[in-house]
Amino acid sequence: MKWKDWVHVTKLDPDKQLKAGDIEAIASSGTDALMLSGTLNVTQENLSALLKEVKAYNLPLVMEPAGPEAVLMQGIDYVFVPSVMNTTEVTWIVGKHKVWVQMHKGKIPWEDAIVPEAYIVLNPNSSVGRVTKAVCDLKPEEVAAYTSVADHYFHFPIVYIEYSGTFGDPVVVKAASEAVDRAVLYYGGGINSAEKAAQMGKYADTIVVGNAVYDQGPAVLKATVDAVQ
Ligand SMILES: CC(C)=CCC/C(C)=C/CC/C(C)=C/CC/C(C)=C/COP(=O)(O)OP(=O)(O)O
Numbered sequence: 684m685k686w687k688d689w690v691h692v693t694k695l696d697p698d699k700q701l702k703a704g705d706i707e708a709i710a711s712s713g714t715d716a717l718m719l720s721g722t723l724n725v726t727q728e729n730l731s732a733l734l735k736e737v738k739a740y741n742l743p744l745v746m747e748p749a750g751p752e753a754v755l756m757q758g759i760d761y762v763f764v765p766s767v768m769n770t771t772e773v774t775w776i777v778g779k780h781k782v783w784v785q786m787h788k789g790k791i792p793w794e795d796a797i798v799p800e801a802y803i804v805l806n807p808n809s810s811v812g813r814v815t816k817a818v819c820d821l822k823p824e825e826v827a828a829y830t831s832v833a834d835h836y837f838h839f840p841i842v843y844i845e846y847s848g849t850f851g852d853p854v855v856v857k858a859a860s861e862a863v864d865r866a867v868l869y870y871g872g873g874i875n876s877a878e879k880a881a882q883m884g885k886y887a888d889t890i891v892v893g894n895a896v897y898d899q900g901p902a903v904l905k906a907t908v909d910a911v912q
Pocket residue numbers: 696698720721722723724747748749750751752754764765766767774775776779780781783802809810811812814815845847848
C-alpha cells in the first residue's frame with residue numbers, strides 16, 4: 684500500500700520502552716505503518732535500538748526526525764520531515780533543514796524517501812509545542828488558513844494537525860479537512876479509544892496513535908485501528 688493510502692499510523696518513541704511481546708501485538712494490530720519519532724531525547728543510539736526491535740515485522744517504517752542530529756535513513760522506507768507552520772522561530776520551518784542538507788552534501792534521497800510534512804501544532808503543553816514555541820491558540824478559520832497555505836502555496840504533501848498528548852477540538856480538525864485539497868490530512872493527539880479514533884477519522888485521512896500504546900497497551904491500539912480500517 685502506498686503511504687498516501689494509510690489510514691492508521693502508530694508512532695513509537697525511541698525514548699520509551701515497550702514491554703516484551705508488545706511489538707508483536709502492535710505489528711498484528713492492522714496499523715498501516717510504524718513511525719519512529721519523538722521530540723525529546725531522540726538519539727542515533729535509541730533510534731537504532733528501536734529500529735532493531737521493529738524491523739523484523741513486515742510493516743512500512745517511517746522515520747520522523749525532530750532535528751538533523753538524529754536521523755535514520757538505512758533500513759527505513761520513508762523519512763517524513765516536519766516543518767512547523769505556526770512556530771515563531773524560522774529554524775523549525777526551514778533552518779534545521781538547511782543544516783541537514785549541508786550535513787549530507789547532496790546525498791539525500793529526495794525522490795525515493797523524503798516526504799515533507801506541514802505541522803500545525805496545537806497543544807502548547809506538548810514537548811513539540813514548547814520546543815518550537817508554537818502559537819497554539821488558533822481559531823478554526825486560522826487553522827484552515829494555515830492548511831490552505833501549506834497545501835496550495837507550499838505544496839506540502841501532508842498537513843499534520845498535531846495535538847500530541849491531548850485530544851483535539853473536532854471543530855478545528857473539521858475546518859482543516861474542509862480546507863485541505865491535495866494534501867493528505869494527518870491527525871495525531873490523545874487517541875486512546877475506538878470512539879476517539881472514529882471521531883477524528885471522520886475528518887483526517889490518516890490518524891496517528893502514540894502515547895496510548897505505552898499508557899494503555901496494544902489492545903487499545905487495535906481498537907483504534909478497527910475503528911478506522
Ligand atoms: C530537517 C530535519 C532533519 C528535521 C526537521 C525537524 C523539525 C523542523 C521538527 C519540527 C517539530 C518536531 C520537533 C517534530 C518531531 C516530531 C513530533 C511532533 C514528535 C512528537 O512529539 P511529542 O510527543 O510532543 O514529544 P515527546 O514524546 O518527546 O514528549
